[in-house]
Amino acid sequence: MEVQVLSSACVPKAATEPPSCILQADVRIYSDLAPWFHLLTHPSDYAEEADFIERVIDTVAVGPVSTLLELGSGGGNNASHLKRRFTCTLTDLSPEMLALSSSLNPECEHVQGDMRTLRLERAFDAVLVHDAVMYLTTEADLHAAIETAAVHLRPGGVVVFVPDATLESYAVGTDHGGHDGDDGRSLRYLEWAHAPKPGATTAEVDYVVVMREPGQPPRVVQDAHTVGLFPESTWRRLLADAGLEIVDPGVVDPNGEEHAVFVARRPT
Template sequence: MKLYEELADWWPLVSPPSDYAEEAAEYIRLLRAAASGPLKEVLELGSGGGNNASHLKRELSLTLVEPSERMLQVSRALNPECVHLPGDMRTVRLGRVFDAVFVHDAVDYMITEADLRAALETVATHLRPGGVALVAPDATLESFEPGTILEGGDEPAAPDGRARSLRYIEWTLPLEPGATFVDVHYALLLRERDGSVRAEHDAHRNGVFPRATWLRLSDEVGLDARFEPRILGGEEYDTLLAVKRR
């Protein structure tokens, strides 16, 4: 996927860290409400460019795991005080446990039940007994809606007034009957500092599963799970909260 590889250095304009302050505060609230015992050492799986971590690190000690080395470079620049490790959320094993495990919308790239179960097993494996997991998909089957988003950003201008800019359309197609994933297309316009503009297309597939599937798979890997709403911009999103069985 171009967004996480050759276009990774544009990520702060695709998704500015400042946009995540409200979101990170909501995750802290949900984690603290569900936690029993200490809540200090936290693992984030699929940490991407580190936007959530840039806010969460003020209250938590974070270990960030991400499969794309290019995105790890972006996150290291933003969060030099955090531990950064390469790894796939389906298979990574760090040999230690944490007070909490956080998975943001990178979980959307689990497009089969086997993928999702593997990711949840990784979550459970890295939790201490009684530790809490928070998984924040963009949507479950019950809350999924197709649609189009127009976003973008501009970097601060250099002394000569030049700056890079980016605008993109994110187009989420309708879910096909019986499918466990949906196609999402990105059309991006990238303006370089010299004023030249080029277009890029990137195609992703995002998993979409019923709440019942999430809960069943969580139970299978040793997590007592429930769904709670997270409130962002006045809208509710499904959030999986789970506790590792003692």
């Protein structure tokens, strides 16, 4: 049995640049192991959540809505459902994840880019930032991502942020899951979410991922993730600083205990 230890800790860039804390290319589940990603988290798992996001956008946006930009779109799981309603532009830092998403969503535009610095020089009716935002581990990085969302919104457009947790809602514990593929491959994972240190804006989440192919022994990967945790008040302050109006959409969230949701609109 092969055991590999991986890490997604922040990697410093040049001295004048902030650490890059968004899924590094050397994290194999987002690079050479990307073909396994949909067995870790399958597109079908996202149908209910995508329906909720769609209803939020339609409720909050002013005027017709047809275009959506997703920052940190990963393997395209949300887009596999949202593309039925919106013309989607999908962006991610990982070229391997973009390739995986392109195979699932060939009708969608795909652009490689960092959610902190991306500038497409066009506006959208809606912007979605899902759980990839958890890899922003400093307030400066979160501020930059919110600014990116804001500059890509038309007046009356809406942005939906769906982090896994805020500092207040983050829960220490374990989880597990995985899927069997039609090609005979299987993947299972165990997750441990550890308590953040006092005063820290990050927490460590460890994964053990077991992958099996027909006729081959299992491979085991231990993957250590560092995630950002910010108070709800910080989220609200940064959204307001970006010139966005925070909105309560009044839409029932069927998965409200599993994530946080921040909805904001660009003033008309």
